[in-house]
Amino acid sequence: MKEVINIGLLGFGTVGTGIVKILTENAGSIAQKVGAPVVIKKILVRNPKKARGSKIDADIVTDAAEVIHDPDIDIIVEVMGGEQPAKDYMLQALNAGKHVVTANKDVVAKYGRELFAAAEKNHVDFLFEGSVGGGIPIITPLKQCLAANQITEVMGIVNGTTNYMLTKMTREHLDFDSVLKEAQAQGYAEADPTADVGGWDAARKIAILASIAFGTRVSLEDVYVEGITNVSLEDVDYAKELGYVIKLLAIAKRDDQGISVRVHPAFIPATHPLAAVNDVYNAIYVKGDAVGETMFYGRGAGSLPTASAVVGDIIDEARDLQNQVSSRILCTCFEQTPIYSVEHTESPYYIRLLVQDKPGVLAAIAGAFGAQQVSLHSVIQKRKVDHYSEIVLITYRVLDANLRLAMSTISGMHVVTKIRSVIRVEAEEID
Amino acid sequence: MKEVINIGLLGFGTVGTGIVKILTENAGSIAQKVGAPVVIKKILVRNPKKARGSKIDADIVTDAAEVIHDPDIDIIVEVMGGEQPAKDYMLQALNAGKHVVTANKDVVAKYGRELFAAAEKNHVDFLFEGSVGGGIPIITPLKQCLAANQITEVMGIVNGTTNYMLTKMTREHLDFDSVLKEAQAQGYAEADPTADVGGWDAARKIAILASIAFGTRVSLEDVYVEGITNVSLEDVDYAKELGYVIKLLAIAKRDDQGISVRVHPAFIPATHPLAAVNDVYNAIYVKGDAVGETMFYGRGAGSLPTASAVVGDIIDEARDLQNQVSSRILCTCFEQTPIYSVEHTESPYYIRLLVQDKPGVLAAIAGAFGAQQVSLHSVIQKRKVDHYSEIVLITYRVLDANLRLAMSTISGMHVVTKIRSVIRVEAEEID
Numbered sequence: 001m002k003e004v005i006n007i008g009l010l011g012f013g014t015v016g017t018g019i020v021k022i023l024t025e026n027a028g029s030i031a032q033k034v035g036a037p038v039v040i041k042k043i044l045v046r047n048p049k050k051a052r053g054s055k056i057d058a059d060i061v062t063d064a065a066e067v068i069h070d071p072d073i074d075i076i077v078e079v080m081g082g083e084q085p086a087k088d089y090m091l092q093a094l095n096a097g098k099h100v101v102t103a104n105k106d107v108v109a110k111y112g113r114e115l116f117a118a119a120e121k122n123h124v125d126f127l128f129e130g131s132v133g134g135g136i137p138i139i140t141p142l143k144q145c146l147a148a149n150q151i152t153e154v155m156g157i158v159n160g161t162t163n164y165m166l167t168k169m170t171r172e173h174l175d176f177d178s179v180l181k182e183a184q185a186q187g188y189a190e191a192d193p194t195a196d197v198g199g200w201d202a203a204r205k206i207a208i209l210a211s212i213a214f215g216t217r218v219s220l221e222d223v224y225v226e227g228i229t230n231v232s233l234e235d236v237d238y239a240k241e242l243g244y245v246i247k248l249l250a251i252a253k254r255d256d257q258g259i260s261v262r263v264h265p266a267f268i269p270a271t272h273p274l275a276a277v278n279d280v281y282n283a284i285y286v287k288g289d290a291v292g293e294t295m296f297y298g299r300g301a302g303s304l305p306t307a308s309a310v311v312g313d314i315i316d317e318a319r320d321l322q323n324q325v326s327s328r329i330l331c332t333c334f335e336q337t338p339i340y341s342v343e344h345t346e347s348p349y350y351i352r353l354l355v356q357d358k359p360g361v362l363a364a365i366a367g368a369f370g371a372q373q374v375s376l377h378s379v380i381q382k383r384k385v386d387h388y389s390e391i392v393l394i395t396y397r398v399l400d401a402n403l404r405l406a407m408s409t410i411s412g413m414h415v416v417t418k419i420r421s422v423i424r425v426e427a428e429e430i431d
Numbered sequence: 432m433k434e435v436i437n438i439g440l441l442g443f444g445t446v447g448t449g450i451v452k453i454l455t456e457n458a459g460s461i462a463q464k465v466g467a468p469v470v471i472k473k474i475l476v477r478n479p480k481k482a483r484g485s486k487i488d489a490d491i492v493t494d495a496a497e498v499i500h501d502p503d504i505d506i507i508v509e510v511m512g513g514e515q516p517a518k519d520y521m522l523q524a525l526n527a528g529k530h531v532v533t534a535n536k537d538v539v540a541k542y543g544r545e546l547f548a549a550a551e552k553n554h555v556d557f558l559f560e561g562s563v564g565g566g567i568p569i570i571t572p573l574k575q576c577l578a579a580n581q582i583t584e585v586m587g588i589v590n591g592t593t594n595y596m597l598t599k600m601t602r603e604h605l606d607f608d609s610v611l612k613e614a615q616a617q618g619y620a621e622a623d624p625t626a627d628v629g630g631w632d633a634a635r636k637i638a639i640l641a642s643i644a645f646g647t648r649v650s651l652e653d654v655y656v657e658g659i660t661n662v663s664l665e666d667v668d669y670a671k672e673l674g675y676v677i678k679l680l681a682i683a684k685r686d687d688q689g690i691s692v693r694v695h696p697a698f699i700p701a702t703h704p705l706a707a708v709n710d711v712y713n714a715i716y717v718k719g720d721a722v723g724e725t726m727f728y729g730r731g732a733g734s735l736p737t738a739s740a741v742v743g744d745i746i747d748e749a750r751d752l753q754n755q756v757s758s759r760i761l762c763t764c765f766e767q768t769p770i771y772s773v774e775h776t777e778s779p780y781y782i783r784l785l786v787q788d789k790p791g792v793l794a795a796i797a798g799a800f801g802a803q804q805v806s807l808h809s810v811i812q813k814r815k816v817d818h819y820s821e822i823v824l825i826t827y828r829v830l831d832a833n834l835r836l837a838m839s840t841i842s843g844m845h846v847v848t849k850i851r852s853v854i855r856v857e858a859e860e861i862d
Binding site: 018022025026029030032033129135136137140141144145146147148149150215273276277288289290291292293294295296297298299302304305307308309310311312314315316319320323324325327328329332334 | 719745
């Protein structure tokens with residue numbers, strides 16, 4: 001048994017500060033659980049003169065090698081964020097025989113394979129609970145508690161910024177640009193909001209979740225990504241009227257042939273458990289052959305929630321160190337399941353069109369859909385806008401490729417003024 | 432590394448059948464995760480002639496000792512249910528140096544201390560994820576993922592039968608007796624429904640959850656229990672009108688002085704995450720100082736969901752066996768925190784009274800409340816019933832003891848015909 005578990009912290013920003021706070025304030029109970037105190041020995045920072053909120057006992061250093069190669073340090077915790085130099089530091093640490101804990105979704109999603117291989121080669125652990133869903137326990141539940149299951153579906157609201165925005169559009173009837181400005185003012189959205197509103201942050205997270213859930217490596221480039229920039233207030237209103245809610249979903253599904261992994265806005269039934277997940281909250285819904293439907297809910301970001309997950313991993317690793325065991329749970333990507341391109345996925349669709357207000361238009365549009373085997377579940381001919389009519393359609397479950405062909409025909413029809421929205425419907429069987 | 436992990440199964444009912452099904456159907460992926468096949472070697476049954484649904488390779492035996500003392504068996508899985516002989520068998524297995532996995536809430540809630548002590552003495556593990564919340568991962572998340580936190584609150588819908596009944600009362604406007612009959616017809620409620628509707632099943636589960644969350648042993652007798660038998664359709668209607676939902680909650684809270692653990696029906700705001708948990712689904716809401724609010728949702732009972740949790744524990748233990756480690760996570764009840772009696776707990780209350788329809792009655796009642804420091808947040812004087820009036824009150828946050836004194840005075844007032852309902856309000860700050 002070790003008398004103390006020494007941590008080397010790479011990065012001292014939002015999450016790093018949270019980690020220091022938790023390890024200080026809850027030092028007593030953590031030491032009881034581990035059987036030894038867990039202490040941060042060194043912290044790597046860029047600028048050692050920058051004022052820190054709390055008094056720190058750790059050595060503040062600017063040379064990563066001083067942390068990574070300190071023989072007294074057992075676990076390297078990377079919370080710098082960004083791809084580089086974070087990835088190189090983690091790789092160096094693994095190759096130096098250190099266990100690594102990270103909350104870095106960018107690196108895990110992009111370089112997961114390489115890092116896991118390095119961990120395995122060096123008989124050390126690589127833990128990353130904090131990389132998805134902030135404080136929500138999801139990686140460990142998937143790897144341990146639900147290990148008995150064949151997971152068939154993971155569907156998550158994993159980006160707090162866009163969920164905050166969509167919640168505000170729905171509740172306060174504000175348009176996209178206004179809620180984006182408000183989210184930026186509140187600090188929920190960055191000055192360049194592309195990673196969030198473009199769906200890229202969610203894409204990284206679903207790549208990580210899909211890899212674990214399905215036991216096959218899914219990378220960022222395997223994920224089909226659509227953001228929420230085209231979601232309008234009108235769509236939010238129609239969703240409500242039709243008994244749905246619009247959410248930015250990160251979806252991974254598996255069937256006998258392969259896997260589909262995608263991020264896009266979607267209509268989900270207002271009664272679905274994910275529909276009640278609002279504001280900056282995240283939730284991950286998981287379907288397994290034994291457990292059925294299950295869901296994990298909580299704060300998907302922030303200093304203390306993310307630090308909660310990171311320190312959870314630290315405690316897990318510290319318990320292993322105390323038992324002189326490592327690599328209890330290795331990389332579980334045993335399979336090489338093919339990944340569908342989005343054209344081969346199926347779902348019902350919500351479509352909103354602006355058309356000329358004259359007889360025969362609806363018949364012509366229905367004909368174009370029919371020619372591509374797209375059947376219509378319901379048609380709402382709604383508002384008159386000057387000389388135009390707005391038509392809202394919900395299709396039955398159709399192949400994405402067929403819908404694309406139909407929409408291409410429709411967009412070329414002279415009676416069709418504008419295709420306003422094309423949004424998938426999820427979590428409902430319309431077939 | 433073992434070439435095979437042998438299981439001895441005690442009991443072959445609903446959950447046992449599910450375990451056999453999972454270990455058979457998902458044998459390949461489970462063997463990959465563990466590094467060796469996980470095989471049921473022997474099954475203890477009462478009546479070996481009783482037809483079984485599936486073809487079984489395991490030996491069917493009627494003598495428990497044959498399973499418990501089989502030197503090839505590494506893990507004993509107890510799914511017989513009930514207190515005895517399940518508890519004795521588990522104790523014998525632990526003392527024989529076997530790891531034990533169980534889904535038996537009765538035994539864990541009542542004899543947890545003794546079983547943990549036996550596990551610790553014999554350097555083996557005692558795992559019980561399936562004992563609370565069926566397939567929902569909650570014990571492992573509390574012991575591992577959230578280990579960084581000081582947990583301050585656990586609030587769960589942990590009994591599927593009563594949640595089904597309350598959901599049906601709310602949605603279909605049926606009274607208690609009708610929904611109970613329907614639940615019995617559906618197989619969701621037993622012929623003697625006392626354990627469920629009386630709150631005792633939930634009480635066992637919250638005793639287990641509180642012990643883990645707060646690191647102090649909480650037994651069934653520490654839990655204050657009120658069932659749902661007095662919840663009427665009128666209360667369900669008032670709840671809806673006032674923006675609440677009635678749920679049977681299992682609550683454990685900690686503050687600086689101690690712990691309160693209780694099961695009772697409660698009004699919760701319709702916007703609370705637990706309010707959307709309907710039918711037979713369960714959910715456990717957990718609040719920690721670092722993670723903030725988090726929630727775990729899924730099927731709280733049933734053959735495959737519960738078996739999912741049990742097999743998850745089996746895989747966990749098998750991974751430990753492959754790494755020749757045990758007791759990685761021991762009993763975490765380090766504390767001996769005092770437990771409040773219910774009189775020392777505080778909450779707002781919903782109260783429904785039938786009173787005489789004449790001047791000054793409300794003033795008299797308000798006076799009786801005021802004399803015990805019970806302040807009223809809102810008063811609805813609603814229906815006339817013959818010569819009587821129905822008064823509905825919501826109090827501010829008050830001490831339970833004070834409310835009891837006030838209700839005692841009020842019940843003795845000649846203008847008060849009947850105290851119809853007294854239900855706590857939870858998860859809302861009315862103070």
